[in-house]
Amino acid sequence: MTYNILIFGAGAIGAFYGSRLAQGKDVEVSVICRSNYNAVKEKGFQVDSPYYGKYSWKPTNVYRNPKEAHGQRWDYVVVTTKSLPDVSDDSALLEGVIGEGTAIVLIQNGIGKNNSDSILMLANVKLRC
Secondary structure: OOEEEEOOOHHHHHHHHHHHOOOOEEEEEEEOOOOOOOHHHEEEEEEEEOOOOEEEOOOEEEEEOHHHHOOOOEEEEEEEOOOOOOOOOOOHHOOOOOOOOOOEEOOOOOOOOOOOOHHHOOOOEEEEE
């Protein structure tokens, strides 16, 4: 069985965790990129870790926005955006991505009221980091 993982928020944290998850057997990791879409689509990510060293990682698929990832079966959606509920409601963006059986993993930080509860309402399986 192949696990399909979607990283929502492919900045430094999302790129790092995505690259580590992609090392697993039978794992395909895709990302949603906004401002860095063109660079990631063309070259992937360059990771420089004191523990894992320097390496490159190219996601299975790179999407410009969540709508492009609709209709896929995602086993896990890893949310690595900043939690800024006064600026953006990530749960609204993820509605078409989360399906039955999709687990949501939150790796977020932010200031103010946390919006993770609205994201977690979208799935039955929930993990917070």
